[in-house]
Amino acid sequence: MAHTGDGGATGAVGEPLLVAAGAADLALDRLGAALRRTRSLLGRSDLADLARDGRDDLRERGRLALQRYGRTPECHMEVLARRVASRTGQGDA
Numbered sequence: 001m002a003h004t005g006d007g008g009a010t011g012a013v014g015e016p017l018l019v020a021a022g023a024a025d026l027a028l029d030r031l032g033a034a035l036r037r038t039r040s041l042l043g044r045s046d047l048a049d050l051a052r053d054g055r056d057d058l059r060e061r062g063r064l065a066l067q068r069y070g071r072t073p074e075c076h077m078e079v080l081a082r083r084v085a086s087r088t089g090q091g092d093a
Contacts, residue, residue, distance in 0.1 A: 044050060 041047065041050070
């Protein structure tokens with residue numbers, strides 16, 4: 001591939017191929033970093049504690065996700081206000 005003076009490339013290499021090559025290079029770089037982190041984790045003496053903390057974090061994250069996307073219960077103050085309003089209405093009648 002021939003290079004021009006302004007940093008552009010000429011030749012048969014098209015933009016989609018360049019983008020794909022860049023994405024592949026980025027993916028390999030991230031994979032290498034992940035493998036290095038995994039290797040350092042396996043050498044830790046507190047791996048069981050780290051795994052337990054990770055599981056606890058995932059459980060809490062799952063609970064929060066279910067609260068966010070699931071059916072939300074009525075607000076506590078709203079329930080109390082309705083009870084007071086119903087009692088006030090009964091006493092007035």
